[in-house]
Amino acid sequence: MANIPSQSVHRKTLAIKRNDAEPLTREDIQYDLLNHIFNDDHAVFTDPYSTLNNETHTAKVTFRDLYVNALVNSPRSSKVLREKIVDTPQFGTDFAMISLLANVGRINTTMAFFPEMRTALRTYHPVPSLQKTDGNLQDAPRIKNALKACLLKDESKGAPSTPMDVVLKRDSGHVPSTSVVNLVFVLSNHALTVARDHFDSNLDFLDLFLPIDVPSEARSQAFLWLCFHYLEPSSIPNPFADDYSRRNPRKAPALLRRTGDGGEPENVDTAEERAWGEKMAEQRRNFVRKTNEELLHPSADSASTPPPEKKGKERTSGRTKGSNPKPAELERQALSRRVIAGEKIPRCDSRPPKETLSHKSSQQKINRDVKQKHTPVDGNPHHTLFDSSGKAMGLRQPIGRPGIQYSVMPPTPERTMLEHAWHIVTTTDPLMDSDDEIADEHVRLDYTRRLQTLNRLRGKSPTPDIELPTSLQPDSNAMEQDPSPWGQT
Structure with missing residues (x-):
């Protein structure tokens, strides 16, 4: 055989x-x-x-x-x-x-x-x-x-x-x-x-x-x-x-290859099928182009129109029902569709403006600049707010009303590749909402790790040597001065 x-x-x-x-x-x-x-x-x-x-x-x-x-x-x-x-x-x-x-x-x-x-x-x-x-x-x-x-x-x-x-x-x-x-x-x-x-x-x-x-x-x-x-x-x-x-029992019919001219050609598309395929391809490209424009430049009518009420269960992909997606999310979705459409994406600086503060950074700034103390004055307890220099701001809190406390949500811990794979398997339903799959920071980190792994393995043998991190690699100068791993005795 x-x-x-x-x-x-x-x-x-x-x-x-x-x-x-x-x-x-x-x-x-x-x-x-x-x-x-x-x-x-x-x-x-x-x-x-x-x-x-x-x-x-x-x-x-x-x-x-x-x-x-x-x-x-x-x-x-x-x-x-x-x-x-x-x-x-x-x-x-x-x-x-x-x-x-x-x-x-x-x-x-x-x-x-x-x-x-x-x-x-x-x-x-x-x-x-x-x-x-x-x-x-x-x-x-x-x-x-x-x-x-x-x-x-x-x-x-x-x-x-x-x-x-x-x-x-x-x-x-x-x-x-x-x-x-x-x-x-x-x-x-x-x-x-x-x-x-x-x-x-x-x-x-x-x-x-x-x-x-x-x-x-x-x-x-x-x-x-x-x-x-x-x-x-x-x-x-x-x-x-x-x-x-x-x-020959248990043998399938013979699979004989074509000989000579091969006979009549097979799998030939008709003219109508080719024309219809081009028509649908153009319709798809127009749809992607229009969707990108709507995401990057939403019209005033669409922004002011409240979303229609939906009955039954609905997956919201982590967003509150009826809320508008953030501009960063709209740009990311448009970028993904431009990549699918085959457009070239210009490189740009992805760092945020220096004056811009996110919600989390604003909370952190408040916690750094505002201190809260209990100081008795005339026998009545009240709250005094201090600025970052320690000077009292002169604001009084009425008795019986709890003081304002600012807390910062702890950052979401990074998932390992195994934890992320398990999360995807247990939370993703391929039968529902395949048109609304939103990637988050965990997905970006997972793709980055995969790409780094492929870059390390590229061009190497099937069993590459383990590469130590830079911090664990021996100092070449020290090795030249002291060839013995234990030093001079």
Whole structure:
């Protein structure tokens, strides 16, 4: 068998990487492969749910209906999304295609598919071949969370996580052995094991979704063969087998590479799709430009108009409801969007003006300049305020009224990288408010530490020597004068 590429190499090159507003072409998503998979008419898969046609569970359905129904029954799919999938079959197919790409890791969690997306942590990408209806493809984090919840009823305490686990469950009589979405996760996470057991070429499972010189139809047949092999009983002949796989048990259909002229070209965008992609890219750029202008130069009408009352729960990202964001926060948000839009940001002095005092520094100045004392005069206690030189200011505090005390809030302690990672995991909900993610000082410090670590490791061997801080490094002059670490005895 030929050498199989390492799993780590795939993980680095699998996800599609594009700039903000750049369309995803048919070549990027391998549209013809997806089209062959979801338009296959073999109704041979056992649906664990009530089918889309209102048939009872355990009915035999096509792969398209099996996968779409799994998304519909995901607890994390919104009601609006479920209704749209059921009411508009074309949107259901398009959404299932983009979900399968997220299922195998081809679409990462930084992508979004609607141009009015505001968060600086996502990039917008039109997908002309999959956005021919008025449905919203949402963003990758919501899709990924819906996929992770696609489990069978008996898998609430744990689903099969390896190909062997799936086979053992299948052979014990569970049909289907797991959900089709979880199966794709398992095959993706163990792509090399799948290649060793079922492929005779130097390709693995993840290669099926990459632009390679194997026809889309052959790759789709191998994918469907794997799904049937792991989901359905081994006693039933695999309907996706070819002559090669029938002669060689447990082997997937042959993945033969193109020869000669390669036949008819695949994954070719139509003129309408290219025009629509450019239109949406321009719409995105205009939206980002307008948003930046509104953040940096808010109009008088928008500043004087009170915010509308909202019902239900709302995340405020640490700000009081109804309060306007600070100018520094507005500038930071605008800067993030300018970076995403590809604009060059001029360097400027980030130090604050000397005359400007923040709220905290004002409190500290008051505490330094004002002293508070109790001094009895004529037998009546009163409070006398002193300035920084010790001279009484002549202000009297009435009896029975407590004296004014100024206190300064202690600074928030810095988090370690582990503490910050735990904070993000426990406080961030990727299903809500992805358009309002505000970075704070802790996020800036975490990115700074990561960058410093990468700069230290860059160009070094995989196991670099430990670098002592400057304060702990020995003095070269002292070492020349006294070569003995213990000095002269």
